[in-house]
Amino acid sequence: MEAELGLKKNLYMPRTSVTTESNKTGSWRFLRPRYEEKTSPCSTACPAGEDIARIEMLITQGAFKEAWETILRENPLPGVCGRVCYHPCEGNCNRREFDTSIAVHTMERFLADTAARNETKPVLERLPPKGKGVAIIGSGPAGLAAAWFLNMLGYDSEIFEAMPEAGGLLRWGIPAYRLPAAVLSNEIARIENQGVRIRLSETVSASRFEELKTSYDAVFLGCGYWRNIALNIPGESGSGVEDGLSFLKQLRQGAKPDVRGVSAVIGGGNTAIDVARSIIRLGGRAVIVYRRRREDMPAFDEEIISALEEGVELRELLAPVQIAAQGSDCILTLQQMKVEGRDRDGRGRIAADGTSPVEISVQRVFVATGAAAAETWHEPPPAETAGHHTAPLTPHLPLHLSHCTLHQEQQGTPIIYGGDLTNTSKNVTQAIASGKQAAMALDTFFQSGAGTIRERLSGCLVGEGPSLSMEIYMHGPRKERKTHIVSHQEINTDYFQFEPRVIQPRLLIEERTSSFDEIELKISANTAMREAGRCFNCGICNDCDNCYLFCPDVCILRGRDMTERHIDYDYCKGCGLCVVECPRNAMTLGEEEKL
Amino acid sequence: MQLDALDKELMCSGHVGCPGCGATIAMRFVLKALGEKTVMVLPACCWSVIAGPFPQSSLKIPVIHTAFETGGATASGVRAALDMKGDTETTVITWAGDGGTFDIGFQALSGAVERNEDFIYACYDNEAYMNTGIQRSSSTPYGAWTTTTTGADWKKLRKKNIVEALVAHRIPYAATANIAFPEDLIRKVKKAKAIRGSKFLHIYASCPTGWRIPSEMSIKIARMAVQTNIFPLYEVENGVNYTINYKPKEYLVREYFKLQGRFRHLKDTDLDQIQEMVNEDWGLLLRKAGEHA
Amino acid sequence: MKKVLEGSHAVAEAVRLAKVQVISAYPITPQTHIVEILSDYVTTGKMDAKYLRVESEHSCMAALIGAQSSGVRTFTATSSQGLALMHELLHWASGARLPIVMAEVNRALAPGWNIWNDQTDSLAQRDTGWMQLYCEDGQEVLDTTIQAYRLAEIVNLPAMVVLDAFYLSHTYEPVDVPDQDEVDRFLPTYEPAFILDTKHPYSLSPLVTPNAYMEMRYDIAMAMDDALEQFDRVEDEFAKIFDRRYGAVEAIDCEGADIVFVTSGTVTSTGRLLLEELRPRGEKVGVLKIKLFRPFPVEAVRRALGKAKKVVVIDRNFSFGASGIFAQEVRAAICNVPGHPPVFGYIAGLGGRDITVKLLEEIYFDVKGSSAPRKESIWVGLQEVNRAT
Known part of the structure; x- marks a missing residue:
């Protein structure tokens, strides 16, 4: 030993021969750091509960396929949502308090477009077949999502669609400049490739519904709201008055209706905006007439802005009183309204302001004030009357969940109502959330009974919910994540520089108003990676290695691929540097366990 | 952050540095940048203890411990011997604290660099005699409490500008x-290694024990020292x-001072005065660099 | 080859012949002639060595510690204040078991400034773990310097070759300068016991706790003991090649002597003259030259002084509050020998004052006339001083 170390004489002298590694300095520790991933605020805001922090991290690393698959675990329609979702994620982004939020929706669309262009096939976990079939009525976002997730959970899911093409409202109710048909078709094709069958042009009547109940183990109703809600004013069924949804459907079917002159569009929702902007593209003028104020409009704000940019006129606080034909024109009588206090939903309460009604002359009127279920049997059993049902009840049913209702009459086939039929907020992403919740609820129902659904689902919340994660439900790695939602204060912003948000390339206004071409253009992979690189990745580890680099005790051990990290508690003194220097709050410092 | 440095660790776990010790972090980075072909001269300092008691060593490079004031001289001898043996590949580095550099070792350091000995002298600066129990050194900053500048006698003299003395x-x-700036630090160490002659590195190394800061704030404080211009990064x-x-950006020194127990006694007027001193030093540095504020 | 050399030059010749690789020095009178020549040798290529022109003696010894730890033979020379400044590092060198060789020219310590001969500077370093070899003439200086390397490298302790300021350092004498190949036969290439080695990265001189410190000190103590035996072997080997030997002590006419003078350095030569003066007059006087002071040759001293009736120690040094330092050592060496002779301590020649034959003769008769020492130390040659000024 001595000779090997070069000591030629047997001197007993101050000269070392071993390392300090026999000193287990972990005994000094009274605080214990640990790796603990947490929940990003964006993901809790996403109705589909997408793992956004991780998705952005994967984009930054150039792992586009993995990022796309990460979306698909929670949302089968990234191409659609990347375009039409109102992206509440961005409104909850911690980066807003630093500079500006991440363009999450742009990233989502980029991933979907990239996967589509490369014809990427996703590799996703699927549970073994359960040997049960579920009939799904309606191929809108709720039906597609229900089918997708049930398929993932091992069910045979079959969609019945009345129209000759699938997509429901996505295909018929959203104009092409927002959602090109090819994008939707691509998404539906992928869903079918995963094993979901779609039976087109098969209208499910009340009697067919009864048949389905007997030939399937469960039925999901996601037929949407297609019946225009009447204004209940004189003249609304007269000539020159059309319903907005039907108008949009005609356009998607290829019609080019004559909209010369001025069209009044009554309503403040997205359909009203879609109608008005479509009129502009067809060469007409559009005036939106809304009985409340602009800030009360349920339409997405970005949509309203775009509409105004394109020349849509908005007239607020005007309630229609009467429509009268005058030759080929319509005289629309409107009552001026005023705001008095607030409604329960926070919007201003309106009332007639006492002035005389005004009249405007237009060439036609579109009514887009909301829709309802087409058939009464589409409606879920009301919560209030469920208790008075005469038939013996299955315990716990009907079960009214946030985004769907599960019911079963007399031990019969379980029925789930979802999508617009049950959702308070009626939009695509909420419909997807509904399909996901229905799939989970149904699976739990079959696995352990109706009484366990609420508890099982409450264990799958993203953060504090209400969004649910299928990855968590399926015991994927995301299940390890803590529900604690990372706040801006918990981000170590020293590791981030101010960087402008990606500027979304768009068509010029002139280009927009003359065609139904998609407005938002593609971005490059480099741009996407740069934008995703702005993401704080709140609560998750992106292998930045700060913990490893700054450890004064060399006790962060890394696996061979330099990603797996462990703390060597034999030596860790619990200084806490790793936790503070973690830019993303993916670590936690806790009390040392009492021995 | 990915460093352009050795993945292998040349510093071992099990050393007896205090939790959150900045001097050990500094050592780890420097060794990663220098690699195994390094001989270290270690005059008396915290690291004399952290390096391990006989028969242990926490460093996987050959080290010669030496007297407090001899960092520059001992390295000169090691370099001379290596040169005589034809070994020009091995880097000789002196690793000294602020006491061993600014104060007692200043003569030997000055002598060695005047002779332009081919070695790196790295001073890890924790701004007081920490190993002996937080006594004031000429590196202790204006305003600081130490165990020899207590109460109303907090240090009312400026910190010696050691880099300018070496320059x-x-x-x-x-x-x-x-x-707190490992990429910059490693780049500088590598640059120093490649240059022949005397190289001096003044490395800011926070000391949770002596500065009365929580151990987990060690890097944060170090970063703030740069952000506030209290410790500018330059070469x-x-x-x-x-x-x-x-x-x-225009960070205020106040934030840096407020976080540290050693400055707790300072009043707003003191902090204003310190801000002026920092501004003055920064202006001086800008002028030397030929830049405008 | 016989040359007429200054004592300083004899040292330099020895260093050249020992193929020293790193020299470090700081100027101090009267050591400067040594290092000036060495500097010239390095510059002109007569030596393949590095010469570090350091900024202090302290740095000088630190540099040698660094160099020797890296596996090369080293040398420095100093004196007086320089040695005192080096003091801390003398401990480092021995504790680190480094066979560094240094020439130390005995000079008085300030204040007042005094550049002349006095042994207190080196003797004050007696507890530093360095071997100390006191020389009498130029030849001995040359031979001892070469021997010192051999001895130091065997026992892994540093060695100090001590020569008197001016009396030896600046005095020209004929010196036989051996050929390089002869020296090479005596002094093999330096093979360090340990070095700073990046292939075997251990640390030297780390923190040592009470668990191990004492054993390490004991190891040095044993090495010092061993050095006493190794000194004789080294002399044997040296004598085989060069036919010269000095001995740890040299007993001159001590057989049958009633009074033995104990001397060191150039005073021994004066002692030899004293014998020439007194022996013919029938005085039973001898001289015991002590060359090896550390390790102290206790047995040899006992043997040499065993039959004497009185021992006189001439100390050109003083330990304030005690006595002459050689006197202390001699007393300590013989005190456990039953019936040992009394030791008469005389302090003479401090700060370069001459110690003449006449002075020694006065001391001899003073001792002869005294049955026991009047005082522990008798200062001789003191002049009247006017304290009022």
Whole structure:
């Protein structure tokens, strides 16, 4: 030993021969750091509960396929949502308090477009077949999502669609400049490739519904709201008055209706905006007439802005009183309204302001004030009357969940109502959330009974919910994540520089108003990676290695691929540097366990 | 952050540095940058203890412990011997604290760099005699409490500007570095390694124990020292060419001082005065670098 | 080859012949002639060595510690204040078991400034773990310097070759300068016991706790003991090649002597003259030259002084509050020998004052006339001083 170390004489002298590694300095520790991933605020805001922090991290690393698959675990329609979702994620982004939020929706669309262009096939976990079939009525976002997730959970899911093409409202109710048909078709094709069958042009009547109940183990109703809600004013069924949804459907079917002159569009929702902007593209003028104020409009704000940019006129606080034909024109009588206090939903309460009604002359009127279920049997059993049902009840049913209702009459086939039929907020992403919740609820129902659904689902919340994660439900790695939602204060912003948000390339206004071409253009992979690189990745580890680099005790051990990290508690003194220097709050410092 | 440095660790776990010790972080980075072909001269300092009691060593490079004031001289001898043996590949580095550099070791350091001995002198600066129990050194900053500047007698003299003292020797390379900026630190160490002659690195190394800060704040404080211009990152080649490596935004020194127990007694008026001193020093540095504020 | 050399030059010749690789020095009178010549040798290529022109003696010894730890033979020379400044590092060198060789020219310590001969500077370093070899003439200086390397490298302790300021350092004498190949036969290439080695990265001189410190000190103590035996072997080997030997002590006419003078350095030569003066007059006087002071040759001293009736120690040094330092050592060496002779301590020649034959003769008769020492130390040659000024 001595000779090997070069000591030629047997001197007993101050000269070392071993390392300090026999000193287990972990005994000094009274605080214990640990790796603990947490929940990003964006993901809790996403109705589909997408793992956004991780998705952005994967984009930054150039792992586009993995990022796309990460979306698909929670949302089968990234191409659609990347375009039409109102992206509440961005409104909850911690980066807003630093500079500006991440363009999450742009990233989502980029991933979907990239996967589509490369014809990427996703590799996703699927549970073994359960040997049960579920009939799904309606191929809108709720039906597609229900089918997708049930398929993932091992069910045979079959969609019945009345129209000759699938997509429901996505295909018929959203104009092409927002959602090109090819994008939707691509998404539906992928869903079918995963094993979901779609039976087109098969209208499910009340009697067919009864048949389905007997030939399937469960039925999901996601037929949407297609019946225009009447204004209940004189003249609304007269000539020159059309319903907005039907108008949009005609356009998607290829019609080019004559909209010369001025069209009044009554309503403040997205359909009203879609109608008005479509009129502009067809060469007409559009005036939106809304009985409340602009800030009360349920339409997405970005949509309203775009509409105004394109020349849509908005007239607020005007309630229609009467429509009268005058030759080929319509005289629309409107009552001026005023705001008095607030409604329960926070919007201003309106009332007639006492002035005389005004009249405007237009060439036609579109009514887009909301829709309802087409058939009464589409409606879920009301919560209030469920208790008075005469038939013996299955315990716990009907079960009214946030985004769907599960019911079963007399031990019969379980029925789930979802999508617009049950959702308070009626939009695509909420419909997807509904399909996901229905799939989970149904699976739990079959696995352990109706009484366990609420508890099982409450264990799958993203953060504090209400969004649910299928990855968590399926015991994927995301299940390890803590529900604690990372706040801006918990981000170590020293590791981030101010960087402008990606500027979304768009068509010029002139280009927009003359065609139904998609407005938002593609971005490059480099741009996407740069934008995703702005993401704080709140609560998750992106292998930045700060913990490893700054450890004064060399006790962060890394696996061979330099990603797996462990703390060597034999030596860790619990200084806490790793936790503070973690830019993303993916670590936690806790009390040392009492021995 | 990915460093352009050795993955292998040349510093071992099990050393007896205090939790959150900045000097150990500094050592780890420096060794990663230098690699195994390194001989270290270690005059008395915290690291004399952290390096391990006989028969242990926490460093996987050969180290010669030496008397407090001999960092520059002992390294000169090691270098001379290596040169005589034809070993020009091995880097000789002196690793000294601020006491061993600014104070007791200053003569030997000055002598060695005046002779332009081919070695790196790295001073890890924790701004007081920490190993002996937080006594004031000429590196202790204005305003600081130490166990020999207590109560109303907090240090009312400026910290010695050691880099400028070294620059005055017209050595090939002098630079400041900071444990919160590992990429910059490693780049400078590698640069120093490649240059022949005397190189001086002044490395800011926070001391949770002596500064009365929580151990987990060690890096945060170090970063703030740069962000506030209290410890600017810059390098000087051949005693004349100044490069400022980092130009912070207008952070106030107040935040840095408020976080540290050693400055707890300072009043707002004191902090205002310190801000003026920092501004003055920064202005001076900008002028030397030929830049405008 | 016989040359007429200054004592300083004899040292330099020895260093050249020992193929020293790193020399470090700081100027101090009267050591400067040594290092000036060495500097010239390095510059002109007569030596393949590095010469570090350091900024202090302290740094000088630190540099040698660094160099020797890296596996090369080293040398420095100093004196007086320089040695005192080096003091801390003398401990480092021995504790680190480094066979560094240094020439130390005995000079008085300030204040007042005094550049002349006095042994207190080196003797004050007696507890530093360095071997100390006191020389009498130029030849001995040359031979001892070469021997010192051999001895130091065997026992892994540093060695100090001590020569008197001016009396030896600046005095020209004929010196036989051996050929390089002869020296090479005596002094093999330096093979360090340990070095700073990046392939075997251990640390030297780390923190040592009470668990191990004492054993390490004991190891040095044993090495010092061993050095006493190794000194004789080294002399044997040296004598085989060069036919010269000095002995740890040299007993001159001590057989049958009633009074033995104990001397060191150039005073021994004066002692030899004293014998020439007194022996013919029938005085039973001898001289015991002590060359090896550390390790102290206790047995040899006992043997040499065993039959004497009185021992006189001439100390050109003083330990304030005690006595002459050689006197202390001699007393300590013989005190456990039953019936040992009394030791008469005389302090003479401090700060370069001459110690003449006449002075020694006065001391001899003073001792002869005294049955026991009047005082522990008798200062001789003191002049009247006017304290009022």
